[in-house]
Amino acid sequence: MSSTLHMHGGIGESIKRKEDARFLRGQGHFLDDFVLPRMAHMAILRSPHAHARIKSIDTAAASAKPGVIAVVTGELMAQHKLAWMPTLSGDTQAVLATDKVRFQGQEVAAVIAETKYQAEDARDLIEVDYEILQAITSPDQAKESGSALIRDDKEGQKDNHIYHWESGDKAGTQAAFAKAHKVVRLNTFYPRCHPAPLETCGCIADVDGVTGKATIYMTSQAPHAIRTVFALVAGIPEHQIRIISPDIGGGFGNKVPVYPGYVVATAASLLLGRPVKWVEDRTENLISTGFARDYHMTGDLALDKDGKMLALRVHLDSDNGAFFADAQPSKFKAGLFHIVTGSYDIPTAHVTADGYYTNKAPGGVAYRCSFRVTEASYLIERLVSNAAMEIGMDQAEIRTKNFIQPEQFPYTSATGWIYDSGDYPKAMDVALKQLGYEDLKKDVEARRKKGEVTGIGIASFTEVVGAGPGADYDILGLRMFDSAELRVHPTGKAILKLGVKSQGQGHETTFAQIVAEELGIPAQDVLVMEGDTDNTPYGLGTYASRSTPVAGAATAMVSRKLREKARKLAAHLLEAAEEDLEWERGKFFVKGSPEKFKTIQEAAFAAYTNLPEGMEPGLEGVHYYDPPNMTYPFGTYAVVVDVDKGTGQVKVKRMVAVDDCGVRINPMIVEGQIQGGLTEGYGIAFMELITFDAEGNCIGSNLMDYLIPGSMETPKFEIGQTVTPSPHHPLGAKGVGESATVGSPAAYVNAVIDALSPYGITNIDMPVTSDKVWAALRSKGVTE
Amino acid sequence: MKVSMRVNGAEKSGDIEPRVLLVDFIRTNLGMTGTHVGCDTSSCGACTVLVNGDPVKSCTLLAVQVDGSEVKTIEGIAQGAALAPIQVGFHEEHGLQCGFCTPGMMLIGEELISRIPNPTDEQIRWAISGNICRCTGYMNIVKAVQHAAKLTAAAKAPAGKEAAMAGGGE
Ligand code: FES
Ligand code: FES
Numbered sequence: 037m038s039s040t041l042h043m044h045g046g047i048g049e050s051i052k053r054k055e056d057a058r059f060l061r062g063q064g065h066f067l068d069d070f071v072l073p074r075m076a077h078m079a080i081l082r083s084p085h086a087h088a089r090i091k092s093i094d095t096a097a098a099s100a101k102p103g104v105i106a107v108v109t110g111e112l113m114a115q116h117k118l119a120w121m122p123t124l125s126g127d128t129q130a131v132l133a134t135d136k137v138r139f140q141g142q143e144v145a146a147v148i149a150e151t152k153y154q155a156e157d158a159r160d161l162i163e164v165d166y167e168i169l170q171a172i173t174s175p176d177q178a179k180e181s182g183s184a185l186i187r188d189d190k191e192g193q194k195d196n197h198i199y200h201w202e203s204g205d206k207a208g209t210q211a212a213f214a215k216a217h218k219v220v221r222l223n224t225f226y227p228r229c230h231p232a233p234l235e236t237c238g239c240i241a242d243v244d245g246v247t248g249k250a251t252i253y254m255t256s257q258a259p260h261a262i263r264t265v266f267a268l269v270a271g272i273p274e275h276q277i278r279i280i281s282p283d284i285g286g287g288f289g290n291k292v293p294v295y296p297g298y299v300v301a302t303a304a305s306l307l308l309g310r311p312v313k314w315v316e317d318r319t320e321n322l323i324s325t326g327f328a329r330d331y332h333m334t335g336d337l338a339l340d341k342d343g344k345m346l347a348l349r350v351h352l353d354s355d356n357g358a359f360f361a362d363a364q365p366s367k368f369k370a371g372l373f374h375i376v377t378g379s380y381d382i383p384t385a386h387v388t389a390d391g392y393y394t395n396k397a398p399g400g401v402a403y404r405c406s407f408r409v410t411e412a413s414y415l416i417e418r419l420v421s422n423a424a425m426e427i428g429m430d431q432a433e434i435r436t437k438n439f440i441q442p443e444q445f446p447y448t449s450a451t452g453w454i455y456d457s458g459d460y461p462k463a464m465d466v467a468l469k470q471l472g473y474e475d476l477k478k479d480v481e482a483r484r485k486k487g488e489v490t491g492i493g494i495a496s497f498t499e500v501v502g503a504g505p506g507a508d509y510d511i512l513g514l515r516m517f518d519s520a521e522l523r524v525h526p527t528g529k530a531i532l533k534l535g536v537k538s539q540g541q542g543h544e545t546t547f548a549q550i551v552a553e554e555l556g557i558p559a560q561d562v563l564v565m566e567g568d569t570d571n572t573p574y575g576l577g578t579y580a581s582r583s584t585p586v587a588g589a590a591t592a593m594v595s596r597k598l599r600e601k602a603r604k605l606a607a608h609l610l611e612a613a614e615e616d617l618e619w620e621r622g623k624f625f626v627k628g629s630p631e632k633f634k635t636i637q638e639a640a641f642a643a644y645t646n647l648p649e650g651m652e653p654g655l656e657g658v659h660y661y662d663p664p665n666m667t668y669p670f671g672t673y674a675v676v677v678d679v680d681k682g683t684g685q686v687k688v689k690r691m692v693a694v695d696d697c698g699v700r701i702n703p704m705i706v707e708g709q710i711q712g713g714l715t716e717g718y719g720i721a722f723m724e725l726i727t728f729d730a731e732g733n734c735i736g737s738n739l740m741d742y743l744i745p746g747s748m749e750t751p752k753f754e755i756g757q758t759v760t761p762s763p764h765h766p767l768g769a770k771g772v773g774e775s776a777t778v779g780s781p782a783a784y785v786n787a788v789i790d791a792l793s794p795y796g797i798t799n800i801d802m803p804v805t806s807d808k809v810w811a812a813l814r815s816k817g818v819t820e
Numbered sequence: 821m822k823v824s825m826r827v828n829g830a831e832k833s834g835d836i837e838p839r840v841l842l843v844d845f846i847r848t849n850l851g852m853t854g855t856h857v858g859c860d861t862s863s864c865g866a867c868t869v870l871v872n873g874d875p876v877k878s879c880t881l882l883a884v885q886v887d888g889s890e891v892k893t894i895e896g897i898a899q900g901a902a903l904a905p906i907q908v909g910f911h912e913e914h915g916l917q918c919g920f921c922t923p924g925m926m927l928i929g930e931e932l933i934s935r936i937p938n939p940t941d942e943q944i945r946w947a948i949s950g951n952i953c954r955c956t957g958y959m960n961i962v963k964a965v966q967h968a969a970k971l972t973a974a975a976k977a978p979a980g981k982e983a984a985m986a987g988g989g990e
Binding site for chain 1: 837839844851854857858861863866893895897911914916918919921923926946949950951955956960961
């Protein structure tokens, strides 16, 4: 069906996606599409209060409703030691509340019934008597002495503080600040937002009453890690758990954690001996599952008299909600935030972070971001633009002046990161040319003279993705490697099985292309399988832009292993010495005699039919790849906005995005990822907000309040690229899925602030909505 | 309550509670799962189907409200084994990533082309403005609809020349 079907599909070819076939026909297999024999349906009762003691729960009326099979409460879960579960950050989280509810939307009870409608009807009949407690909705409030203790369930927990964490050189940074010519400060709040994939989360738990085997279909980005967590939580032997992640309707980090609904559905299936399906609705998704950001940040940048950066000091307060459930490497309490020096050669830096419990949903997932890189990138890019404004320097110039230079790579940053490769001036150059920067600046000047409000914003981000080297990166002790298993059949067709899991990124195509390049089998002949823990090798999953850096590398390595065996087979067939053979994609030929060759398919056939003496039959292998370093994609984004003085409305006129993610395997798919990320970045900058009132009621609990960019407001993007390969990745590739969400919010906001700067406005926190812009202008006396 | 409708040209009926939503009737009773649910406030359009030729959000109608109507879902788009132009357009222009919004987007696109054979960028954006895509950023969806429009026009044109130029197809 595809116009590119005839292509080999090696690296760099924009072949059309293999997975499209089923989605185009409405034949994708999403979680809610599965119907198992005797399947029951579960609905969850959630707390209407942010903080309250549970005095009693009456389930009698619910139990009596027709179709109801069981009503599950925390008490019942406690009898099976399942009322609490561990989080991905080593804290604990209530599965069903037994003592208190700690956020609005927390799971309190569940009804299992014959149909979804019956389960929801009965759920509404459960009566819970609550004693309402003070709700804490911000770190500032959490710090106040005498404020309510949220986690009174934890022994030794005396206040609402979770962690203190530091990185960098405190004394060195202090000394540098003492000598600074100028210190620029930015106080900013990166508000809570939500990945909100179009498909919500859910599962079908099916525990076999005879064998005890638990098969759990789940919208999971990380099925293997989830299986291990389940083994630990539920005490089921790991070989008796099979997690199947079917087609996933977008994830963006939302589908990494273990949610209470999964645990309750599994327990219910175990107790009832029937499959139990639970699919959350949109409100449940927005109010209870993994949120993102919620970082209160203060950054100080020390400059010398020429605008050279001397030091960076950052403090942040993290609002983690009621349970510390951030999905991130164990070692780093604030994720990878200490990449905060960004693209700049800043000699010294010091970062401090404190985490707090609040009466808000837990989660702390990275919404299309590599563990808090987004917050870091936003802070430094906003700070640098504000610095330029304060010292009267051009915002491109201050960046270029302070960039880490191409010859400095590998570059060790002030907080200890070892950047693999980069050419930041080049990306800036390409972006400015595309933008027509110099002319544009004149145009802005001229229009401002006429009283128009218009501005340009630039952001030059550096990301750190592809977690990660096993020595430093683990989740609950599991090292963050990934894996690929490749099997070539006698006729030369292959199956590639991976530990990662696509949610729309096009793995079935991209990973087949890596095999096509490295082993020479056309991409069309390589079937990619993911998301079934019984049938794929162990891996940590797809998030934090790690699939290509880690599983992509594993795929290249296993392909090369097989190629070496194929070389032996070809030598045997050609009756030549191995070292006399040369490889050209798809075949081995005898040096100097290109007409004497054997194709990879012939070699594969020989692996099953005609082996050299003593060789093990078959052509298959597995590779577990522990990356030697992270990869550091980067880019420069530039935005032009017009602001309506009368309404405060911001119109994005242009968005130029130049990305460098190293070698691109399928450029079409890479650009698709960037366009999607720029859209989510636009949403975060201008629209998306999860907030709370003083009682802890979640505002932003449905898609009428939580605004996602639609086709009308989403800007048209101008995409550009540079290519600086990663020196340590076998293909030279870096991750890209998240670059645009990481880099673009600062570019959008910088453009608005640039537009408002003539009026002395230096900051507006996201989302930059019309009312905030309007109020900022009015506060400076600007009217129509 | 008895309800019957023609779905993708075939007579379908059921005995359901009056409160059953059209989307649930399609997905659960008819077992056609290409129509999706992405929200509970009529905001996302993942549930879009055509009723008597008009796009509707099937999460916002009761099944009994369309009794006697003609319903078209994503499963009814392809012409047998061959893909319809709108499907070819989405494939060729990379108009889908996770594929969850795609059925709704394609139905809207097909209906738009039937009214406006050569829609502009703005007309397409307006037509899909009730549908959310979280993955693509819409640019490729716009291109996909335009690609489909060209294929549709070429198929209607007397000579086969333009069809070959438009590319794609089975
Ligand atoms: S499910 Fe119908 S509009 Fe969202
Ligand atoms: S392709 Fe995922 S929501 Fe549109």
